[in-house]
Amino acid sequence: MNSQGQPGRPKANLEIDLYSTPSGPRAVDNPVRRTILAALRERERTFDEIVSLAGRAKSTVSVHLQEMAAAGVIGSRADPEDSRKKIFYVTGGLVASISPDERVVDALAVYAGAYRPGSGDPNTFYRLAFRTIRVALMQEGVLLDPLLTRAGERIGEELYPAVAAPETGAFCAKIARFWEEHRLGRIEVAEMEPLVLLVYDCFECADLPVTGKPACALDSGILRALFSRHYGRPTAAIETRCYAMGFDHCRFEIIMEGENGCESAGARTRE
Numbered sequence: 001m002n003s004q005g006q007p008g009r010p011k012a013n014l015e016i017d018l019y020s021t022p023s024g025p026r027a028v029d030n031p032v033r034r035t036i037l038a039a040l041r042e043r044e045r046t047f048d049e050i051v052s053l054a055g056r057a058k059s060t061v062s063v064h065l066q067e068m069a070a071a072g073v074i075g076s077r078a079d080p081e082d083s084r085k086k087i088f089y090v091t092g093g094l095v096a097s098i099s100p101d102e103r104v105v106d107a108l109a110v111y112a113g114a115y116r117p118g119s120g121d122p123n124t125f126y127r128l129a130f131r132t133i134r135v136a137l138m139q140e141g142v143l144l145d146p147l148l149t150r151a152g153e154r155i156g157e158e159l160y161p162a163v164a165a166p167e168t169g170a171f172c173a174k175i176a177r178f179w180e181e182h183r184l185g186r187i188e189v190a191e192m193e194p195l196v197l198l199v200y201d202c203f204e205c206a207d208l209p210v211t212g213k214p215a216c217a218l219d220s221g222i223l224r225a226l227f228s229r230h231y232g233r234p235t236a237a238i239e240t241r242c243y244a245m246g247f248d249h250c251r252f253e254i255i256m257e258g259e260n261g262c263e264s265a266g267a268r269t270r271e
Contacts, residue, residue: 015099020092021072028073032056033064037073037090044089046079094146102211103141123183131207138209145217152221159222160229168195171230175223184219185250195254197223197237202250205243215244220252227254 016029017037028034032054039045039053051061065088068074072091079085137144163174169189176187184203190196205215214220216239223237234257241251 015097015101017097018095019073019090020095022091023072025095026071026073028068030064032060033068036061036064036068037094040074040088040090041094044087046085046087050088093150095144096147097143097145099141099143101141102143103139127203127207130204134208138211145215148217149221149224152218152223153225154221155218156222156225157229160226163226164230168192168230171226172197175226190251197252197254199250199252200248202243205250208244210246211244212246213244214239214242214250216242216250216252219250223252223254231256233257 015034016027017034019026019028019037028037036050036054039050045053047058047061047065050065051058054061054064056064065074065076069076074088075091076086076088079087134144159178163171163178165171165174169192172187172189172195176189179185179187179199185206186200188198188200190198199216199219202216202219204218208215220237220239224235227235227237236255236257238253238255239250240253241247241249243250
């Protein structure tokens with residue numbers, strides 16, 4: 001299972017990916033194009049790299065690239081090492097995926113039934129609204145994880161000044177305090193090397209159906225933005241356990257991203 005939230009290779013089925021572009025959203029259902037775009041979400045690539053990953057003839061890949069460029073889904077620039085070649089990249093980001101195979105059959109009444117009117121706690125209603133919308137989309141096979149992650153990153157950027165601290169332990173403690181005060185869950189630091197956070201009673205996923213896959217896209221985005229600001233370099237919050245996977249908690253590994261892969265954040269403090 002790809003628990004890192006990295007763009008994997010989609011199967012050749014009926015899935016549809018929805019991408020943002022400078023001129024508006026674009027739906028992509030061709031499996032070859034989805035494979036190409038998944039690879040470009042990881043990083044920019046040359047034509048030869050794309051051909052190798054797509055497993056198709058150069059002429060076929062060229063047509064796909066031309067049509068996606070015309071639709072505004074991808075762009076290209078000259079290769080600085082060889083001006084005769086191009087380097088391709090996605091112009092926007094993945095917003096959502098629609099997959100009949102990912103539909104859940106849980107009834108919405110199961111989740112709405114957990115609400116008790118008259119509690120006087122607005123948080124209870126917000127939680128009901130969030131999980132009902134999420135499950136309603138899951139029933140239709142609509143996966144909004146990419147959009148939720150991006151939204152989480154925006155939230156994390158806004159939240160960072162309120163929890164900033166120069167030392168990693170103090171930083172984690174302030175994040176945990178914020179989570180608890182706003183009833184987002186209870187955070188515990190399980191390890192410092194690599195840095196591992198456990199979340200209990202997770203606001204985002206504790207009541208979602210068990211799908212066997214991590215579901216905390218919003219939290220992942222928030223934590224990614226927070227720790228990227230803290231360490232001063234791109235950092236991923238990789239969810240390896242989740243209520244939606246059948247666990248009684250969520251588990252995030254905080255991993256620094258680098259040119260040669262990832263390295264553990266550990267107990268490093270900002271310089």
